[in-house]
Structures are given as structure tokens and as C-alpha cells.
Amino acid sequence: MKLPWRVILLWTLPILVVGFFLWQGTFSPSPGDASGNRANTQLSYGRFLNYLESNRVQAVDLYDNGRTAIVEASDPQLNGNVQRYRVDLPEEAPELITKMREADVEIDSHDNGDNGAIWGFLGNLIFPVLLIGALFFLFRRSNQGGGGPGQAMNFGKSKARFQMEAKTGVLFDDVAGIEEAKEELQEVVTFLKQPERFTAVGAKIPKGALLVGPPGTGKTLMAKAIAGEAGVPFFSISGSEFVEMFVGVGASRVRDLFKKAKENAPCLIFIDEIDAVGRQRGAGIGGGNDEREQTLNQLLTEMDGFEGNTGIIIIAATNRPDVLDTALLRPGRFDRQVSVDAPDVKGRVSILNVHARNKKLDPDVSLESIARRTPGFTGADLANLLNEAAILTARRRKEAITLAEIDDAVDRVVAGMEGTPLVDSKSKRLIAYHELGHAIIGTLLKDHDPVQKVTLIPRGQAQGLTWFTPNEEQTLVSRAQLKARITGALGGRAAEEEVFGDAEVTSGAGGDLQQLTNMARQMVTRFGMSDLGPMSWEEQNSQVFLGGGLNRSEYSEEISSRIDAQVREIVEQCHQNARQIIRDNRVAIDRLVDLLIEKETIDGDEFRKILSEYTDIPEKEQYTPQLQK
Numbered sequence: 139m140k141l142p143w144r145v146i147l148l149w150t151l152p153i154l155v156v157g158f159f160l161w162q163g164t165f166s167p168s169p170g171d172a173s174g175n176r177a178n179t180q181l182s183y184g185r186f187l188n189y190l191e192s193n194r195v196q197a198v199d200l201y202d203n204g205r206t207a208i209v210e211a212s213d214p215q216l217n218g219n220v221q222r223y224r225v226d227l228p229e230e231a232p233e234l235i236t237k238m239r240e241a242d243v244e245i246d247s248h249d250n251g252d253n254g255a256i257w258g259f260l261g262n263l264i265f266p267v268l269l270i271g272a273l274f275f276l277f278r279r280s281n282q283g284g285g286g287p288g289q290a291m292n293f294g295k296s297k298a299r300f301q302m303e304a305k306t307g308v309l310f311d312d313v314a315g316i317e318e319a320k321e322e323l324q325e326v327v328t329f330l331k332q333p334e335r336f337t338a339v340g341a342k343i344p345k346g347a348l349l350v351g352p353p354g355t356g357k358t359l360m361a362k363a364i365a366g367e368a369g370v371p372f373f374s375i376s377g378s379e380f381v382e383m384f385v386g387v388g389a390s391r392v393r394d395l396f397k398k399a400k401e402n403a404p405c406l407i408f409i410d411e412i413d414a415v416g417r418q419r420g421a422g423i424g425g426g427n428d429e430r431e432q433t434l435n436q437l438l439t440e441m442d443g444f445e446g447n448t449g450i451i452i453i454a455a456t457n458r459p460d461v462l463d464t465a466l467l468r469p470g471r472f473d474r475q476v477s478v479d480a481p482d483v484k485g486r487v488s489i490l491n492v493h494a495r496n497k498k499l500d501p502d503v504s505l506e507s508i509a510r511r512t513p514g515f516t517g518a519d520l521a522n523l524l525n526e527a528a529i530l531t532a533r534r535r536k537e538a539i540t541l542a543e544i545d546d547a548v549d550r551v552v553a554g555m556e557g558t559p560l561v562d563s564k565s566k567r568l569i570a571y572h573e574l575g576h577a578i579i580g581t582l583l584k585d586h587d588p589v590q591k592v593t594l595i596p597r598g599q600a601q602g603l604t605w606f607t608p609n610e611e612q613t614l615v616s617r618a619q620l621k622a623r624i625t626g627a628l629g630g631r632a633a634e635e636e637v638f639g640d641a642e643v644t645s646g647a648g649g650d651l652q653q654l655t656n657m658a659r660q661m662v663t664r665f666g667m668s669d670l671g672p673m674s675w676e677e678q679n680s681q682v683f684l685g686g687g688l689n690r691s692e693y694s695e696e697i698s699s700r701i702d703a704q705v706r707e708i709v710e711q712c713h714q715n716a717r718q719i720i721r722d723n724r725v726a727i728d729r730l731v732d733l734l735i736e737k738e739t740i741d742g743d744e745f746r747k748i749l750s751e752y753t754d755i756p757e758k759e760q761y762t763p764q765l766q767k
């Protein structure tokens with residue numbers, strides 16, 4: 139294709155000008171990219187000196203006029219494997235060079251040495267080079283006009299998006315609280331380490347395992363631990379990275395990934411979020427997605443294409459196993475499913491133990507009581523919790539993490555950032571009545587979880603909060619408990635109504651109402667706890683639009699209106715009950731409101747003590763004090 143000169147000049151001139159200005163930045167070597175390695179771990183100068191003294195340093199590359207160094211040092215924890223670290227050096231350290239010489243370290247300097255002559259020479263050179271580059275660029279562009287098949291092929295190859303870690307450095311010891319999964323996967327380590335043990339007796343080694351569980355439960359960590367324990371490289375890619383705009387890119391990425399993996403066998407391939415590619419073919423919004431189907435087909439082909447004993451094990455993770463294509467779950471593919479669930483109390487204690495290893499905890503802090511305060515927390519939540527607590531501790535200039543920081547961190551992780559309390563005003567009083575409404579009903583109903591604390595300090599979206607201590611060992615919920623929860627949730631609105639009158643009620647109860655309506659509806663449609671009898675009318679979370687045959691049950695108009703009537707009846711009953719309890723305890727509430735406005739937070743024990751001066755508090759069989767040791 140011919141280009142008139144004018145066009146070329148028009149294009150190259152701006153390129154040259156821009157290039158000239160970019161030039162200084164791009165041509166001084168920077169330690170990040172010049173090392174050709176992915177992000178190096180940062181090492182403090184002090185540790186670097188230690189390493190130097192213990193003769194672990196092998197080579198040092200200096201950048202930025204000797205202010206940054208990329209250090210190659212062997213790591214005894216990784217069997218003496220060489221690791222790269224990035225070290226920021228102090229400005230004045232002439233003795234360092236001597237030290238390095240003494241330690242027989244290979245030193246290389248990549249200074250941009252502000253040397254006029256060299257720069258002048260380079261400057262002269264740069265223009266012709268840029269010109270040629272620009273011409274070349276134009277030539278290529280014009281040649282490929284519109285991106286033919288050649289270009290698409292390049293995309294997949296050049297942007298190999300999978301990551302490879304030669305050594306993950308994660309061991310089974312770092313994964314806690316998911317013991318069953320660990321036991322199941324222990325075997326995979328043996329497959330990778332000693333395949334002959336299985337092949338000798340004619341066993342076919344499984345190719346893949348599917349980790350199923352909610353986010354943050356440690357699926358990625360688990361996969362890394364398997365690779366770490368077996369001492370094999372870890373290849374990882376996320377399902378969403380397969381799916382690109384261009385058809386064929388995903389498939390070629392799969393091919394690349396498996397090619398690389400075969401070169402590095404034995405190894406482990408980890409495919410995160412496999413549901414992004416592995417969704418049931420030909421289902422979902424707008425029919426199929428060509429690109430995804432091609433990618434999936436390629437994945438299936440690759441998985442069939444090698445024998446189990448080539449030493450490649452594929453671990454995939456998802457939190458939606460229900461949408462996966464059945465072809466993926468067939469024997470010979472991801473035939474092993476291991477579920478990784480949110481940990482129970484014991485699991486949380488052991489996860490906390492793992493993450494407390496490198497943190498300074500006050501001896502008063504009991505990990506067990508933290509575990510008991512955090513039902514539903516995943517491993518990632520717990521790691522985050524301890525980190526938040528550590529940050530708070532540093533901010534408060536304390537030596538070690540104490541209960542106070544842990545407490546604040548839990549509140550923060552559960553309910554969001556703390557806001558500034560309102561000044562005393564009518565709306566503050568209303569919020570106080572609202573929260574105490576929840577708290578009083580929660581305390582006076584035998585079947586309700588006990589109050590942990592009531593607070594007027596805003597967090598996240600909420601202006602005030604009443605915390606309850608759920609009983610986690612219990613997995614079944616009785617009808618009486620559900621009704622108690624509905625009544626408790628209505629406590630806020632009921633208090634507003636009783637104290638301020640119907641006209642003054644606020645939108646603050648919106649969230650409560652949504653929750654309790656949901657509960658009441660489930661009582662009727664799923665748990666058979668109404669006059670409609672023991673029948674199920676709806677499935678949980680039917681994700682209609684995601685495909686995969688999760689249809690909600692059909693019922694007649696008549697049933698539909700009876701369901702509504704039953705839901706209304708349950709809620710109305712609870713509402714009346716809630717208002718009654720508020721009316722009966724008005725004196726106690728008035729006093730508690732004054733106290734709450736003054737103190738901002740009342741904890742459960744104090745709350746119960748004051749309330750018991752006015753009325754009898756029913757014994758809760760499950761109640762155990764949570765925060766005290």
C-alpha cells in the first residue's frame with residue numbers, strides 16, 4: 139500500500155515531538171522493568187545488611203544513581219532458592235560498596251550517569267531511530283488494515299495473561315479451618331510428588347479438582363498450598379481473563395497456558411472463577427456467547443488431550459457450581475468436587491492463629507473470644523480483621539493489639555466505617571428510641587438472640603446499631619425464633635410509633651422492614667410455618683436470569699393471594715406484640731434513652747442490669763457472655 143509523503147510527515151512529526159518529551163523518562167533505566175521480573179519484594183535496608191552479613195546476597199544491580207538496588211539473595215526458607223528483592227538505599231553509604239566487595243557480591247550499575255557527552259550522542263541518535271520506528275509502525279498498521287486473522291492470533295499469544303509462580307511459598311500450615319478440604323486435597327499433593335505410587339497399581343490419576351465455596355474462604359490459598367507442598371510451579375489464570383472481546387483469544391490463551399504447563403510438568407494449573415467460562419453452554423442471557431463457548435471447548439479439549447500421569451493437575455475454583463457446564467464435571471475432568479465453606483468457631487480460631495503469628499497481641503486478647511464474636515466471617519474477613527486491628531493499634535501508638543482494637547475492627551468490618559455521632563437533637567432521640575426498641579424486644583423475648591450492645595455511633599449507612607450475639611452452634615431455626623426475630627426487627631418502628639406517633643415515623647426502619655418481610659415470607663413459602671400448611675412454594679435465590687434450570691415453582695393466583703395474606707398476618711401479629719412490649723416498658727425505655735444519648739453506647743450487660751430494675755428478663759438458654767474472657 140502506498141502512502142503519500144505528506145501523510146507520513148503529518149504522522150511522524152507529532153510522534154517525533156511527543157517522543158522527544160517522553161524520551162527522558164523512558165530512557166533512564168528503572169529497576170521495576172529493567173529487571174524483567176514481576177514485582178520484586180521490598181526489603182528494608184537493615185534486612186539487606188543482615189543478608190549481606192550472612193553471605194546470602196549473590197548479586198546486586200544498582201539503579202537511580204545507586205539509590206535503588208535489585209538484590210538477588212538466597213532464601214533459606216525456600217530451600218536456598220534465589221529470590222529478588224528491591225531495596226531502597228540511603229543516599230550516603232560509601233561503605234556499602236566495600237562491604238559488598240568483601241562479601242564477593244556481583245555488582246552491576248545501571249546509572250543514567252548525567253553525562254553530557256553520552257546524552258548528546260544518544261540525542262543525535264534518537265531522532266533517526268524514532269523516524270525509522272515511526273515509519274515501521276505506519277507500515278505495519280497500513281499493512282494490516284482492519285485487523286485480519288493474523289492480528290487476532292497475535293493477541294492471544296502476546297498477552298499471555300496467566301501467571302506463573304515457581305514457588306508459591308504457601309504450605310498447608312498456612313491454610314486453616316477447612317480441614318476436610320485439606321484432607322481431600324492432601325492426596326493431590328501425592329499425585330504430583332509421587333505419581334508412580336498410583337500408576338504402579340494401574341490407577342489413573344485424576345486430572346482436576348473443583349473447589350467450591352464462597353469468596354474469601356481460601357480457595358486460591360489452598361491451591362497455592364498444594365503447589366507449595368508438592369514443590370511444583372503454580373500456573374494461574376482467572377476465568378474472566380479468558381473471556382475477551384475478540385473471538386478466539388480465549389481459546390488461544392487456553393492453548394498457551396497448557397503448552398507452558400506441559401513444558402513445566404509436573405505442575406499445577408489453577409483456574410479461578412471458572413464459572414466465567416464454564417457456564418452451561420447455550421444458556422443465559424441472549425443465548426450463547428460464541429467466544430465463551432470456544433474457550434470452554436478448548437479447555438475441554440486440552441483436558442482430554444493429556445493423560446493423567448503427565449504430572450499436570452488442574453484445580454479450578456467457583457462459587458457457582460450450579461451454573462457449570464455438565465461436560466466440565468464429567469469423570470476425567472473436574473470429577474472431584476471439594477467444598478470449601480466459611481469456617482465454624484473452631485476453624486476461625488485456627489485461622490486467627492495463623493494470621494496472629496506475625497502480629498503482636500496483648501496477652502489479654504483471647505483468639506477464641508474473637509472467633510466467637512465473628513460468626514459468618516471467612517478466612518479473608520478474619521485476616522482483614524486482624525490487619526485492621528493492627529492498623530488501629532499503630533495509629534493509637536500502642537505496643538500490642540488489645541481487645542479494644544479488635545472490638546473496633548470487628549464493628550468496622552461488619553458495619554462499615556465509623557461516622558461522627560449526631561449532636562443531641564430530635565432525630566438523635568428518635569434514633570435512640572428506635573434502637574432501644576430493638577434492644578428491649580430482643581431482650582424480653584425468650585427466643586431472641588441476646589443484645590450485645592446498643593450504640594448511637596453511626597457506621598456505614600446506619601445511624602445507630604443494636605448488636606445481637608447469634609448462637610452459631612444452632613443450625614435449625616424454630617418458628618418461635620423466627621417470630622421473635624420478626625418482632626425484634628419491628629421493635630424500632632414500634633418504638634417510633636409509640637413514642638412519637640404515627641405521623642412522625644421515619645424511613646429509618648426501611649431496612650428492618652425489608653428483612654422481616656423476607657423472613658415472614660420464607661416462613662410461609664419455604665418452611666411451611668403458616669395456615670397454608672407444610673408445602674414449599676418457592677426456592678431459595680432462584681437466579682432466573684443466569685440459566686441452568688432454577689425455576690421458581692408455579693402456583694395459582696389463589697395461592698399467591700393466600701401467601702400474601704398469611705405473610706401479612708404474621709407480621710401484623712408481631713407488630714402488635716412489639717407495640718405492646720414498648721408500651722409496657724415505657725418508663726424503662728425513657729431512662730435508657732437518656733443514658734444512651736449521654737453515653738452513645740450501652741453494652742449488653744449494663745443494659746440488662748438497668749432493664750431488670752423495671753421488669754423480669756427471661757432466661758436465655760443459649761446466652762453466654764461473648765466479649766469477656
Ligand code: ADP
Binds near residue numbers: 315
Ligand atoms: P478465595 O480464593 O476463596 O476467594 P483466598 O484464598 O484468595 O480466597 O483468600 C484470601 C486471603 O484470606 C488469603 O490470602 C488468606 O490470607 C486469607 N484466608 C482465607 N482463607 C483462609 C484460611 N482457610 N486459612 C488462612 N487464611 C485464609
Ligand code: MG
Binds near residue numbers: 354357358359410455
Ligand atoms: Mg480466589
Ligand code: ZN
Binds near residue numbers: 576631646647650
Ligand atoms: Zn432498626
